[in-house]
Amino acid sequence: MLQVTVVCSPAPREVFEEIVTVADGASVRDAVLASGLGAAYPAFDWQAAMPGIWGRSVEWTQAVANLDRVELCRALAVDPKVARRERFKQQGARGTGLFARRRKGGKAGY
Numbered sequence: 001m002l003q004v005t006v007v008c009s010p011a012p013r014e015v016f017e018e019i020v021t022v023a024d025g026a027s028v029r030d031a032v033l034a035s036g037l038g039a040a041y042p043a044f045d046w047q048a049a050m051p052g053i054w055g056r057s058v059e060w061t062q063a064v065a066n067l068d069r070v071e072l073c074r075a076l077a078v079d080p081k082v083a084r085r086e087r088f089k090q091q092g093a094r095g096t097g098l099f100a101r102r103r104k105g106g107k108a109g110y
Contacts, residue, residue, distance in 0.1 A: 002026065004064050006035035008072040010044035022064065028053070029060045031070050049074055 001021050008016045018035040026034075028051045037046050049072040051058055064070060 002064060002066045002068075004031045004067070005069045006031055006037065006072075007069060008037060008044075008046065008049065009074065010037075010041040010046075016040060026064055027061050028058060028064060028070055031064050031068075032072065037072075046072055 002024060004020055004022055004026075006016075006018050006020060010016055016035075016037055018037070020031055020034040022031050022034050032046060032051075037044070051060055051062075052071045052073060053062065053064065053068050055071065
């Protein structure tokens with residue numbers, strides 16, 4: 001028997017983490033099914049999420065090892081680069097927001 005941790009964020013600011021025991025040769029899909037994620041969050045489509053083990057993308061059929069951490073990642077709603085540009089644009093001039101506080105004698109933007 002193998003002990004596997006299944007981790008997922010089904011919604012913003014919500015975390016699902018469950019330690020499950022699965023048989024030798026179990027796949028990522030088997031571990032997720034054993035965790036009860038589908039019953040805990042019926043509105044979350046976990047099959048559409050991207051599976052990974054310890055931060056590396058894997059297939060659903062990948063066999064898990066003892067003490068693996070299976071992670072399910074939702075698709076990004078917004079590109080992080082675009083979101084950062086929009087936040088910066090809302091801050092206005094360089095003298096406000098992120099760049100308002102400077103060390104005495106420091107360069108602008110640092």
